Amino acid sequence: MKRTLSILVPLLVVVVALVVGSSGSDGPKTSAERAQAIAGTVRCPECQGQSVASSDAPAAVAIREEIDRRVAAGESEEEVQAALVSSYGEGVLLNPPGSGVAGLVWVLPVAGLVVAAGGLALAFRRWRPSTAGPPSEEDRRLVDAARRRRRAGP
Amino acid sequence: MNAALGTAGVALGLAASLLGVVTLAVGLRSRRPKLLRVGRSYAWLVLGGAVLATVAMERALITRDFSLQYVADNGSTATPALYNVATLWAALEGSIILWALILAGFTVGVVVKFRTRLTDPLVGWASLVMLVVCAFFFMLLVGPANPFTTVAGAIPTDGPGPNPLLQNHPLMAIHPPMLYLGYVGFTVPFAFAVAALVTGRLGEGWLAATRRWTLLAWGFLTIGIGLGSWWSYEVLGWGGFWAWDPVENASFLPWLTGTAYLHSVMVQERRGMLRVWNLSLLLSTFSLTILGTFLTRSGVLDSVHSFTESPIGMWLLVAFAATVVVTVGLIxxxxxxxxxxxxxxxxxxxxxxxLLNNLLFAAFAFVVLLGTVFPxxxxxxxxxxxxxxxxxxNRMTAPIGLALLFLMAVAPALPWRKASGELLWDRLRWPTWAGVATLVGAVAIGARGISPLVAFALGGFAAAAAVRQLALAVGAARRQGASPLRAFVGRSNGGMIVHLGVVVVAVAFTAASSYTTSATYTLAEGDSATVAGHTVTYEGMNPEDVSPQRTLVSARVRVDGGQVYEPALNQFPNATQTIGTPSVxxxxxxxxxxxxxxxxxxEGGPVVLGVIIEPLASWLWVGGGIMGFGTLLAAWPTSRRRREDDPVPSAEGGRLPAADVARMEDGEAGRDDVPVPSGVG
Structure with missing residues (x-):
């Protein structure tokens, strides 16, 4: 009982803290925040792998301005991204699309992890010990005897 | 003169590597110990060739010998001394020289360290593999990446200098050598792994022989990656420290598999298991360094079709394929x-x-590799x-990272073979409370969002688990009369300090990437802006600073009414775009x-200022430093090995010979740890 309690109490504290901590994090966002978030998912065509949110290259600045304009006009994230894809191609989005051949990039790691974890679980089953169980009285006597011999010195 | 000297060095290196390979091969085949001993001299000759090539290139750079194509392309009379020396690794050909130099150094290190065992076939094969790798890199220097080609036609009087981004911060002078020490260092355990496979001596001997080498390589790689991240924070001007850029990923991949290896190797040492898996991890770590070099140096990332433009791509790809085929074949x-x-x-x-740790690290490496090559x-x-x-x-690796943090807290408390729930709870009780306290503290100071909070909680949990482990081990060592410093030395204590460093990095990474506030302001002189509780005041421009290397304009910005900071823009003479120098x-x-x-x-007009408030960012580098320090402690030679019959305190109050304790206790500690008294029998 005491032990159950000593595990339950920290668990309860964690749940309460996480509930408190997750509230208030997703209030209504300002359009500047939304534009910033979208810019983080759009690739800067002139730089290696940077998003337009983190680059001051001219092309990045131009795309950022377009995002600001579209967000201010009330477009959703999907609409803005679709508009950018139609003018710059699929490669402008840092997140690969979820469908088609490109969708494999999302599926493969998850599938790989599931297969590997399954393999590991199977391996553990196969490894199930054949000689289980705590040491017997005889084992203990043997160890004690060895210990006494050692203590007595060579 | 420099070209002749350098070419001679490269030729010497290549010839010595090839001759060394042949000599060792004949010696191993016909079992002639004399030939195996001669192998040592070839290693020294290879190093001599590499040093000669390096000296020739540095001399050419320092004396501004623009008759060399490399200097004409990357040197300039205006480059300051430090960056001029560092220009050796500012472009492809020069960096292969550095690679060859470090590789030759490691090869000599191996033949010197194992000088009494040179006739041992294991060491012979390992030296042979090292020399084969040396020969490959010298071949690159002769063929596709020849740094000593001379300028055709008129010799220019000046050059453009290295890429402006590479001459903007002193970290550029140490980050690449550190990274290369890490990359190349993994060649040593790789060579011994191949040697073990060839000789069929697959026991634990080669593991013990390469333990420190692997740790050293891993430590250098860690520090190299950390410095690279610090450099991008200090130079690139967007406040980021990790962009999942292919170049970064290329260095991170061998780090991931190397880290997995450092953990799983303990299972083999202790239980004799996972032999194939450990070999595979080492072999893939080495292959990944070659693949990484291919990805970043062949131009393939710009487009699949561009890599044929540079011949080195084909060479590296063939080397990668050959490594994979040979090692898989050997296994x-x-x-x-x-x-x-x-x-x-x-x-x-x-x-x-x-095992779970390895599964997670392998998955991590798979995601990074897939994401890098998928396009x-x-x-x-x-x-x-x-x-x-x-x-x-971020989306794919965050769950893996969180799972690893959790594992990092629990694993050190787990005994070998089998744990009971009671024992585990007993050992994890106060680390759990530390994690809970961290979580509550984080919420109390206003941190929000599920995944950052989970990361902080797990960070606190893992840190406390590491501290508990350290306290027990150091306490036990102190009671045995170890000096306070000596008590921290050793593999498991060093490992726990590395864990603490990882926690610091993980928490800083989470905070800096989750709670960063950034804004851009157009400010007239004397105007202020407030962002996330900080006031920045633009006080005017400094006079333009013109030097032959670059023109620098900087603004004076007072932060929170205190000190003045001076973010700047550099215009390099041969670059179209300006390069920023942030001030932090x-x-x-x-x-x-x-x-x-x-x-x-x-004159006197408004300025456009970017302000980014990044929580805990400086702890990233502190954490990296802690990891490096921990690695050093783990690799530090202990003054003497614990002998079989050294007395250690037992739980019964009496004294037991160490060997008995090691055999009997379920032991939290590994073999060369100081045993923790934890209930014998």
Whole structure:
């Protein structure tokens, strides 16, 4: 009982803290925040792998301005991204699309992890010990005897 | 003169490597110890060749010998001395010289360290493999990456200098050598792994022989990656420290597999298991360094179709393929001898935790590799261009990172073979409370969002687990009369300090990437802006600073009414775009990161200023330093090995010979740890 309690109490504290901590994090966002978030998912065509949110290259600045304009006009994230894809191609989005051949990039790691974890679980089953169980009285006597011999010195 | 000297060095290196390979091969085949001893001299000759090539190139750079194509392309009379020396690794050809130099150094290190065992076939084969790798890199220097070609036609009087981004911060002078020491260092365990496979001596001997080498390589790689990240924070001007850029990924991949290896190798040392797996991890770590070099140096990332433009791409790809084929073939050939004798009794045990650790690290490496090469595959297959960037990597790796943090807390408390719930709870009780306290504290100071909070909680949990482990081990060592410093030395204590460093990095990474506030302001002289509780005041421009290397304009910005910071823009003579130099007020809780986005268009006009408030960012580098320090402690030679009959305190109050304790206790500690008194019998 005491032990159950000593595990339950920290668990309860964690749940309460996480509930408190997750509230208030997703209030209504300002359009500047939304534009910033979208810019983080759009690739800067002139730089290696940077998003337009983190680059001051001219092309990045131009795309950022377009995002600001579209967000201010009330477009959703999907609409803005679709508009950018139609003018710059699929490669402008840092997140690969979820469908088609490109969708494999999302599926493969998850599938790989599931297969590997399954393999590991199977391996553990196969490894199930054949000689289980705590040491017997005889084992203990043997160890004690060895210990006494050692203590007595060579 | 420099060209002749350098070419001679490269030729010497190549010839000595090839001759050394032949000599060792003949010696190993015909079992002539004399030939195996001669191998040592070849290693020294290879090093001599590499040193000669390096000296020739440095001399050419320092004396501004523009008759060399490399100097004409990358040197300049205006480059300051430090960056001039560092220009050796500012472009492809020079960096291969550095690679060859470090590789030759490691090869000599091996023959010197194992000088008494040179006739041992294991050491002979390992030296042979090292020399084969040396020969490959010298061949690159002779063929596709020849740094000593001379300028055709008129010799220029000046050059453009290295890429402006590479001459903007002193970190550029140490980051690449550190990284290369890490990359190249993994060649040593790789060579011994191949040697073990060839000789069929697949026991634990080669593991013990390479333990320190692997740790050293891993430590250098860690520090190299950390410095690279620090450099991008200090130079690139967007406040970021990790962009999942292919170059970064290329260095991170061998780090991931190397880290997995450092953990799983303990299972083999202790239980004789996972032999194939450990070999595979080492072999893939080495292959990944070659693949990484291919990805970043062949131009393949710009487009699949561009890599044929540079011949080195083909060479590196062939080397990668050859490594994979040969090593997989060797493992297949030795498959029968690699059967592990032991078995794992319970998933809830130290070895079970290491297996899970390896699963997670392998998955991590797979995600990073897939994300890096996937655009290439799609382009090759479908002729369609897609990007895989930061949002993908963050989403895919965050759960793996959290799981690893959890494991890092639990695993050190797990005993080998089998754990009971009671024992585990007993050991984890106060680390759990530390994690809970961290979580509550984080919520109390206003941190929000599920995944950052989970990361903080797990960080506190893992840190406390590491501290508990350290306190027990150091306490036990102190009671045995170890000096306070000596008590911290050793593999498991060093490992726990590395864990603490990882926690610091993880918490800082989470905070800095989750709670960063950034804004851009157009400010007239004397105007202020307030962002996330910090006030920045633009006080005017400094006079333009013109030097032959660059023209620098900087703004004076007062932060919170205190000190003045000076973010700047550099115009390099041969670059079209300006390069920013951010100015950062480093703080223990948060950094105020200032960038000059645009200088005033007219005298006294408004300036465009970028302000980024980044919590805990400076702890990233502190954490990296702690990891490096921990690695050093783990690799530090202990003054003497614990002898079989050294007395250690036992739980019964009496004294037991160490060997008995090691055999009997379920032991939290590994073999060369100081045993923790934890209930014998």
């Amino acid at each position: 297949g050939w030795r498959g029968d001898r690699l059967r592990s004798p032991g078995s794992i009794d319970s998933p809830v045990s130290r070895e079970g935790a290491f 290439l595959v799609v382009e090759a297959v479908n002729d369609e261009r897609i990007s895989v960037g930061t949002p993908y990597f 007020r480093v703080g223990a809780t948060e950094d105020v990161y200032l960038t000059l986005v645009a200088a005033p268009e007219r």
